[in-house]
Amino acid sequence: MARPKRTTKEKLLDAAEKLFARKGFHATSLREITGEAGVDLALVNYHFGGKKPLFAAILERRGAVLNEERLRRLTAVRRAAAPQAVSPEAVIGAFFDPILDFLDHAGPGWHSYFSLLAWVNNSPEWGRRLMSKTFDATVREFIRALMESLPGAAPEDIFWGYNFLTGALTLSLAETGRLDVLSDGLCRSNDVAALRARLGPFVAAGLRGLAQRGARSGQAQS
Amino acid sequence: MARPKRTTKEKLLDAAEKLFARKGFHATSLREITGEAGVDLALVNYHFGGKKPLFAAILERRGAVLNEERLRRLTAVRRAAAPQAVSPEAVIGAFFDPILDFLDHAGPGWHSYFSLLAWVNNSPEWGRRLMSKTFDATVREFIRALMESLPGAAPEDIFWGYNFLTGALTLSLAETGRLDVLSDGLCRSNDVAALRARLGPFVAAGLRGLAQRGARSGQAQS
DNA sequence: ACTAGACTTCAACGGTCGTTCAATACAAGT
DNA sequence: ACTTGTATTGAACGACCGTTGAAGTCTAGT
Structure with missing residues (x-):
């Protein structure tokens, strides 16, 4: 093998990531x-302390990488636009592109990871606390950037808009295969290029529409 | 009690709907x-034949009602617009409003049902076959209506747009509470009026944006 | 060579799961 | 009153779950 080796911890994280993403x-x-990892059953408890801590470790491993890359791109587009305010399209790009790039160029682990994220995001249980713990700080930064990029919009519209935005992303990452069935094969859930071309424009237009609606109904902030 | 009675089947459906929605x-x-239903354990297998058939029965019960109401409204807006083509806003309204109205005026069962729908929609497992079986026919009708309402858009854009649309809806129905946390209480996940005011405008603007993007890049159908 | 510590194996624990089945209760038809 | 079919009960089954602990193996440091 080209890689020097894979530790037991990594083997477990990879196998669990894949299976959790597929079946919950x-x-x-x-x-x-x-069994998938090829290690003994008891090693999960030895290395992670249980099933739930294993799940948390999976979430954190790539979550930290994703957060770092997102923030890096956000500051980049902010500097590129300075001293003017950054556009919502640029903010959205900084939020989506790391995911799409990882899906394109990084290993299959990222694929499983995002499916898993989609799963836990809609999971009604304890998983959401982990979600918040890992991602809230970064997300708040992006929401702040969205508010700056759409100064006419009410904060409520931005929060709800982020909710819709992440919902559209989440379902796309889940790759339910529903799209393939409904389109009779014309579209494919795992077509990253097709997703990249459409997700950004869709949510950017949606956010601008929300901002206009708020301004039109005269409920903008004082 | 005002109601004449609740059969064992209904008690089981209600209790299971509530718990499945909450915990998966x-x-x-x-x-x-x-236990929640107050009936004997064995009655699930007697009346439904197992756990999975019970889940399927839950999905179908309100799914049939929802499909009927959606199609009723779709034909209504089509007739109101005839002979001109219906607007995307009207199509989207016929798709969303039944859900929002049921949330507003019908019992708490609908609330659980939609949370459950959000859960199964992102569930990577067998649940999606049920989803397709129950909703695909109606959804195809709405996609057709969306294509008519946006004649300049490529079919691929409509399919992807529907994917984003239903993703935004799904996450909103899941009521993750994430919105409440991120907005520090300014917005509430269970605020149906706030959702009603924003979801339609967001996705309508998104779809129009997608259609414009397709036309601009010159890849519209011949 | 020996020891200390980290890692791995193996077997088993108690608990909970979905499902089954014979026995019982109930309601309606005759 | 008796029969028939439906509905309900209670107890139990085998299977699988996450977790544990004692024993064994491997790797450095001295």
């Missing part, structure tokens, strides 16, 4: 995970 | 469900 948390057993 | 399929046991 409760439907995946530790025996499946350790 | 695998994390909810039949013993919890029958």
Whole structure:
């Protein structure tokens, strides 16, 4: 192998990431995970302390990388636009592009990771606390940037707009295959290029529409 | 009680709907469900034949009602606009409003049902087949209507646009509470009026933006 | 060579799961 | 009153779950 080696921890993280993404948390057993990873069952508890901590570790591993890259791009587009305010399209790009780039160029682990993120984002259980813990700081920074890029919009519209934005992203990353069925094969859920070409324009137009609606109905902030 | 009675089947459907929506399929046991419903454990298998068929029955029960109401409104807006083509806003309204109206005026069961829908929509497992079986026919009708309302748009843009649309809806129905946290209480996930005021404008603007993008890049259909 | 510590293996624990089945209760038809 | 079919009960089944602990292996440091 080209790589020097893969530690037991990494093997477990990779296998669990893949299986959790495919079947969810409760439907995946530790025996499946350790079987896929080729290690002993007890090693999950030795290295991570249990099933839930393993899940948390998966979320954090690539979450930290994603946050860093997102913030890096956000400051980049801000500097490029200075001293003028950055455009909503640029902010949205800084938010989406790291995901799309990782899907394009990085390994298949990122694919599983984003499917997993889509799963936990809509999971009604404890997973959301992990979600907040990992991503809230970065997300708040992006919401702030969106407000700056759309100074006419009410804060409520930005918050709700972010909600819609992340919902559209989430369902796309889940790759449900629904799109393939409904379009009779014309579109494919895993077509990153097609997603890249449309997701940004869609949500940018949506946010601008929301901002206009707020201004038109005269409920803009004082 | 005002209602004449509730059959065992209905008690089970209601209890399971509530618990599945809150914790997901695998994390909810039949013993919890029958306990909540106040009936014997074995009755699930007697009346429905198992846990999965129970889940399917939940999906179908209100799904049929929702489909009927959606199609009713779609034909209404089509007739109101005839002989001209219906606007995308009207199509989107016929798609969203039944959900929002049920949330407003119908019982709490609908609330659980839509949370459950959000859950199964992003569930990477067998649930999606049920989803397709229940909703695909109606959804195809709405996609056709969207194409008519945006004649300049490429079919691919409509399909992807529907994907984003339903993603935004799905995350909103899931009521993750994320919105409440991120906005420091300014917005509330369960504020149906706030959602109603923003979801339609957002996705309508997004779809129009997608259509313009397609036309601008010259890849519209011949 | 020996020891200390990190890592791995193996077998088993108690608990909960979905499902089954024989026995019982109930309601309606005759 | 008796029969028939539907509905309900209670107890139990085998399977699988996450977790644990004791024993074994491997790797450095001295």
